[in-house]
Amino acid sequence: MHAPPTGLVYAIYYTALATVAVPVNLVAIVILSRGRCGLSRCITRYLVSMAVTDLLVIITAVILNRISGIYFPGSFLSITPVCSASIALTYAARVSSVWLTVAFTFDRCVAICGQKLKTKYCTKETAAVVIGTVGALSCLTNVPWYFIHEPIYITDNVPWYCRLKDIRYTSPVWTAFDWFDHLVTPCLPFLLILLLNALTVSHILAAGTVRRRLRARGNGESQSDPEMASRRKSIVLLFAISGSFILLWMTYVVQFLYERITNDYKVNGFTDPKFIFIESANMLQLLSCCTNTFIYAATQSKFREQLKNMVQYPLKIIGKLFTS
Template sequence: MQALCQHQEESHHFTWKMLIPIQHVLKSYYMVLAIVGITVNLLGIVILSSGKCGLHASTTCYLVAMSTADLLVVITEVVLNQINYYYLPVSFLSITPVCSAHTVLLRAATDCSVWFTVMFSFDRFVAICCQKLKEKYCSKKTGVIILAITCVLLCLKNSPYYFIFDKQEIINNIPWFCYPKASFYTEPHWVGFDLFNTLLTPFIPFSLILLLNALTVKHILVASRVRKGLRGQSIGGNHSDPEMESRRKSLILLVTISGSFIVLWLVFVIENMYYFIGATDPTDYTDSEYIFQQVGWMLRNLSCCTNTFIYGAAQSKFREQAKSVVKYPVRSIIECIKNKRF
């Protein structure tokens, strides 16, 4: 429920003297995050879609979907929510039906970003640990179907958010601003709906990613010891093992992406647990609690900008393609200048 209350600072029990510097930090942070997030996610989508990074087709499918979902989160959350609040507090997005639809899109994009990471972790788990299932499951066609079904279900799951808001006032027959209806906090079905959504994102994905990574790492360690014994490496041999090298690269990519997600979402998850277990209203947060909440949001939104950097660090072919994409416009400009001169 924090998503509906995150900008209601006027109700918080903290000092305005403390709020002003925080506002300046948040304004600058989200502006930079929007520029970086849009740029790197578009770059990731273009490079991965080319299919020249040496990755398995199913892996590429999931990574493109994750970058697309992250881009949508940057647009709906960082640009249309955070930046719009700080720079254009009253705009077209303040019209009640528009901000209601925006909330649905924001929640759906966030859920897709999270659950696509879970789907990617499961795909890598199957590819590494379940050889019999690998041939049928780890394909581009299966990946597209799973991602499409997941996206549709998450959009349908979040559609009730459109109906939780009420207008604050009517100006020229147009309803303005979105405020949660009082029934949202009291009616059992709405309270249950909010709890279900919080469990679905982020508690269940958080747990599943930890579990899948632990099982995958355990399987690779056990398989590595067995294969080393069979190949005679335990007695000083120095034979290369292409299969284990391939698994090692897959594991590095999986652990870095999943690990980044867990680290950057951790503060947000802890704050959600505090909110539900402690039954504390976010509008009654103290100074330190409010700062902790905002740090959680900042890190959570940052997680939508890190995957492209991880691809570059973990995949040499991705780095090569990134350099080519970056150099292309520079070369084009230089060629245009030369043609004009001569």
């Protein structure tokens, strides 16, 4: 049943999450879109697209689903067709957000490990094609979620709320779709991100050792290496984003594996420990939609500078108004 959880904890958490996530993602979109953070256009396009999809997840999953259900039960958003569309959009935005993280990780792996392929693949044109493809496939593969729901009850010929049809648990087709959905998001991305990061780390360690030896032989002593310093900054950003993704989605993966291994899908209300565990997994994976901006601020000095300028600009305007 796709009903929002009730209770003070959930109300406070989702309200706080939306209050923080919406403005920080908007700030990230504005700052990154200006292209003044010292990042390549290719990286910038990936980061902007990730911020946009994170914002869409917050709007659909948190505001339209959780917050509206907690504070405005029985509103227009609770009508079954609207509810079903909201759920399908939530899944599409979530899948897009996850796979754009994978695409960004792959792009950085190619840039660092494949120098010959870098000039052809790591371009703003390729990034645009990848982002568009990920978005289109995310929408197409999640259309079935619209048709798997039925109303909880009907009043005056108006269907209200959404719950999963019984066929969802009995049909081999829907069982296969459910496995496909969870394997594609987030199990396969987990494996790909870990693999790509492992390749990147091994290449950096090997290349760093070789470069230090060559520079030591050429200069008689070990000196600072601007290229390796630039790579380290890129790696810090990459690992911070992918590491945050893995940590915040880990509970969701564990919950999925537990249900499939035990074949236990029954939940006895909002106070059931199993429901609390499931909702905790959802809360953590939704939290991942507002962490990237803080990662940019922590790892990118030019992003912090642009953020500082953005905060100071309205204060300067207000100061000029008072002085005049």
